[in-house]
Amino acid sequence: MASSDTPSATWQLTSDLDQFLDRAGDFLRSDPAAHTALLSVSDTLRTRGIHVYGERDPLFGIHTEGGGTEGSGSGADGAVDGVFLWTPPHRLSLSPLTDKAAADDLAALLADAGEELPGVGAERETAEAFAQAWQRNTGAVAEVSYRDRLYRLGTLTPPDPAPEGAARVATEADRELLTRWHREFAEALGENAGMDSGTWADSRIAYGGITLWETPDGTPAAMAGRTRRVAGQARVAPVYTPAELRGRGYAGAATVEVSRAALADGADEVLLFADIANPTSTGLYQRIGFRPVRDFAQYVFTRSGVTP
Template sequence: MDFMDAFVHSSLESFDAATLARLAADPVRNTVALTSLDRLRRLPGEHPPTLITFHDGGQVVGSLVRTPPWPFQAADLPLEAVELAVRTAAEIDPDAPGVTGPRERSEAFATATGEKYTESIATRLYRLEELVEPAVEGTGRLATEDDVELLGAWRAEFLAEAVPEAPDEQTTEAVRSSLRLGNGHAVWEVDGTVAWAVASLPQSGMTRIGPVYTPPEHRRHGYGAAVSAMVTRWALERGATDVVLFADLVNPVSNSIYQRIGYRPVEDWAEFLWKR
């Protein structure tokens, strides 16, 4: 039995008015929505987002967001609203490829659709407790437009390795747009560039690190940890009070690296894609 109503927003301005303060009150859990919506405000996409809020007694009690071509984001979806969310989403956005978010919420949404689905990504969300900068050979610097071609190629390699089912994108343009939006891109150098990490501009005091990429031939030297720490410092210096990142649960090396430089687990997330 539904106890709430769903409202579909026709504009980001309307959705912001209803939810921005709510999302900002828990910026760690709502990290993906905060960063993706900020990008849309400053760099509108080709396809409009799907923006739904859930109301109980006139109060906003949750939301569901999708920024095409990505899946629905269920971090702010109350479990009590899952059935209503699934029905509403099917009516207004039947082409959505899946759902992502904290495991309990995303899995409940995926199950309620009745779709056949596969778990495409299992990650752990970490939050910085206290930064521990490692002593690693080499030096770091902030990336510039001169690095775009290399980093675009590295982004393609990262996606192929870590997120093989991600939507196709022009990776070089994605890096260039990220730089122009003011996100922090750091590279580590030892006789050339050996690692790369990105930090988003702080949103409601929250910055998310990622991607972090070290080409296979340069791994196991600490370069990923060093460049991650550098870009974390960049975020802290720009006022971030919550610095977060996701680590793939099938990669124990990355999970241990992040914990060594001061990150602590918050919760597990999962992404489910429909088998159509």
């Protein structure tokens, strides 16, 4: 795919991150909650390098109402109303689209270019529209991998009673543990990690983005991470407790403390995603003050039963 803007219908594509953010930045910041994944991934690409998620160059796309290619994304002609980013070999990440024809156009554009997408993640209706369009254009089979719900923190409510122990910010001395836990977290989800686990640990340690909950004897029992603050929002991710230590309140305590850290860092909104099919985690997050915002879906695409 070409690295310069390539107009097709109302989608413009680019492999230039700065160009993408210059054109789409105002749109992304207009609804930080809906665009939280797009904001955090593009921020990680900006701060950690364009190949942090994989060897291949990312691809970005901007959808405009009138198909215009000039301007900053404001105005009746050419106003930005949808974006995507793709960091191969991972799923395409797509903003909510009010015009579902845009999903058809994008699927046709990428299919005609011979791209092999492994899947898509987006707000539920947008993800479904793109998955159906991808099936029509490629003959691939689209299946839901999992459905998740976005939550926003209202009034933070610590668990009462709190588990024994205390929270602390993870440091370089915890790198080996964090790397292992990040890998185990991805394995538990049945998903490929978004980036190498060691690289992930390094990136979070660099800005104090992981909180550990330790038992009274100093044993780490759970971790809760947070993204960097972007456009006023920060997202809690991931939250992990080793299997043998679950059910004791450690994850909830770590989530409360990492949420406090995000607020202290100036976040206007603290967000998180939770698997709709997991009542334990969804119940926990609501008890400590998180409220549902909207549903998302993650699809996987296969050809002849083989995941690309």
